[in-house]
Amino acid sequence: xxxxxxxxxxxxxxxxxxxxxxxxxxxxxxxxxxxxxxxxxxxxxxxxxxxxxxxxxxxxxxxxxxxxxxxxxxxxxxxxx
Numbered sequence: 001x002x003x004x005x006x007x008x009x010x011x012x013x014x015x016x017x018x019x020x021x022x023x024x025x026x027x028x029x030x031x032x033x034x035x036x037x038x039x040x041x042x043x044x045x046x047x048x049x050x051x052x053x054x055x056x057x058x059x060x061x062x063x064x065x066x067x068x069x070x071x072x073x074x075x076x077x078x079x080x081x
Contacts, residue, residue, distance in 0.1 A: 021061075028065045029057040039072060046071050 036050035047053065057064045070076060 025058050025061040028062050029054045032057045032065050032068055035072075036068075044072070 033050050033054035036045055036053045039045040040048070040050055045053075053064075053068055057068070
């Protein structure tokens with residue numbers, strides 16, 4: 001039984017889940033975009049454009065934000081310096 005089936009049992013449907021999902025993706029995309037703007041100003045941004053990171057984060061959500069963090073802030077990113 002998944003979350004949507006549970007919500008249907010309460011008569012709520014899938015709309016609240018979709019709204020929360022959309023809000024989460026937009027909030028994470030805004031955070032990534034702001035951080036990417038700072039990295040761009042320092043010349044340290046991979047792929048050069050903050051809007052690319054923001055757009056792909058809206059589509060893929062926190063999963064892409066995790067990869068963004070790995071590329072820019074993890075120990076792996078420091079190994080490339």
